[in-house]
Amino acid sequence: MPAFPKAAHDAVNNPTLRGNLRHATHTIRDKRAAAVAELDDWAQLREAGKQIKDHTLRHLDRYLVQLEESVTAAGGTVHWAADADEANRIVADLVKATGETEVVKVKSMATQEIGLNEALEAEGIAAYETDLAELIVQLGKDRPSHILVPAIHRNRGEIRDIFAREMSEWGRAAPVGLTDNPADLADAARLHLRDKFLRAKVGVSGANFMVAETGTLVVVESEGNGRMCLTLPETLISVVGIEKVVPTWRDLEVFLQTLPRSSTAERMNPYTSMWTGTSEDDGPSDFHLVLLDNGRTDTLADEVGRQALRCIRCSACLNVCPVYERAGGHAYGSVYPGPIGAILSPQLRGTQSEVDASLPYASSLCGACYDVCPVAIDIPEVLVHLRERIAQGGPVTREGNKAVLKPAKGHAAERAAMRAARWAFGRPGALRAGQRLASRTRKLHPRTLPGPGKAWSATRDLPPVPAEPFRDWWQRTDGGKKSDGDKKTDGVRKTDGVTKDGK
């Protein structure tokens, strides 16, 4: 994957994509704001969500063991996966043991994170996505670009073409003469998926929450396709990140209020499915829970960064982020896009790759993501923390071992500039000498900058340097008490073609 700025370049210059993203994110963000404003205890709910998650993460070992006991007692089997390979192997072996070569899936970011579909394909097992947007992405041989709306980057016309072209390759073909009318598209998807649900013997899911005290798993979705996946197959395999556990059933109350309002702006979620182990006459007769670490305990070891594990995947931060709005989800090179992805992915995967080293800088630190986060993740704080790790190096935990990272490559010039600036700012005399030099040579300043500054002057005009810095004026006029004389600092605000009095 290319670094974020490179990947964002194309999106920024694609007016259709930018228009689609702008429309979608602004619509959801306005609705979210209205849904949240309805609750006068939102601040308390947010704080409660944060506290529950923090408490659980602090005692994660205890709650995971309790969860395992509860799931086992309810007739399920728990598997522990340290990384993606182990999780994929566990799932593939479980599917193979059933003798099946097809599975249906309900939207699960954890399985995307580990590349499960590809791993199953290598074992001769076809995995069918059943969430409508995931289906669009899968049929289009594409990648998701949003947590809640994975196909946000596609318009109706494109979806029609994908359905008409691809559905027959995967199962029931799209009806002849399919239009781009949303109802027709939904109908085509329904027929195609119904065929899959009725034949599938194995289902694969994720979960939004796992309750330690009862061993209950919870999926929150809007279409009902998830419920089909969870109840129709004989075998259900749920792959879930270890941070999704909550201690008690009661804790769900908070999140079942904050999650729907933050994500879909709904007061109550349409389909909330909960399952506890197996039962004799309802749902799957064989249930497996694969608990996925894949970098999570390493993240937990980081005092500042661990708050990213509070995330409940509502996507409110994406919808409000001005950077996501222009760059789109694919630029983040990760199953977790947007502000949360920019802090989660480099922690789960490490900062070695080009894209992971660029993600913490993919933000103007405007703070809108922190404001909307229903579990109060201070995303800007973690972004700056990760920038420090990349620019300066520092202690990290990888695969359970403490290590000290060296500063990332490509930051030497920046590091030197920061040191030089700190040196000058540590000496007011040196700063003043520099300011005076800049003022005296101001007529000679180029209109475009060399080096990294070129990125600035390519689209923006530089402000002219004034005739004298403030500190010289202060000294010359004794803080404005003496006459100003003729010396003016003029021209600072003048922009092309506009006079200063605005007439």
Add this chain to the structure above:
Amino acid sequence: MRVALFLTCVNDTLYPDTGRAVVRLLSRLGVDVDFPAGQTCCGQAHYNTGYRHEAEPLALRYAEVFAGYDAIVTPSGSCGAMVRELYPRMGERARAEGRGDTLARSLAPVVPKTYELTEFLVDVLGVTDVGAYYPHKVTYHPTCHGLRGLGLGGRPYQLLQAVKGLDLVELPGAEECCGFGGTFAVKNSDVSAAMGSDKVRSAESTGAEVLCAADNSCLMHIGGTMSRLKVGMRPVHIAEILASTEKEPLL
């Protein structure tokens, strides 16, 4: 009351008019403001780019230079937020890293006494009508760190609404970032520029002559974009509007 002006390195170097406006405004309101010459930079660019350790000596300098003042006033929402929000965090981190209490202890007295200009006017001086005159159509951009970091809220609007002759018009999508973000403007210049031009276009849609903000860094980015896009608007710092009077109007 001993009041110090923390002008910030950007204003000192590039926008001295803003500093002069603050001095003029505060002295008109009966506040004798001092400019301690030892001040330089708050270290925000260092901190936010990932060089926290380079920012620490600058924070210590800030603590030393401004110790002993009753209030420290700054015409910058982002530098104000750096001091108030992030300095305490830097002190805590240094302590957690086993590097002692020096930073936290030095910063403790100056942090709560640091005010962004509009906060100082409204909260400390208790004025919203500063006797200004500025007969122009103006729209206000609440910069991110002023808005979300410091929580300036309605203060700048209250001050602008009381300015004689000023026609304040609402900026659509006002709370959206302009795309400056310090080194972000260079590291992610495509996205930054796109955000900047969107901000300029929405400002243009108001029909205002002036876009006003409480932070010259954001105004540098917005103004540079306006200039490049040949938009007939100009960026003005709120201090300069508030300093403008009928006798001595801002030209």
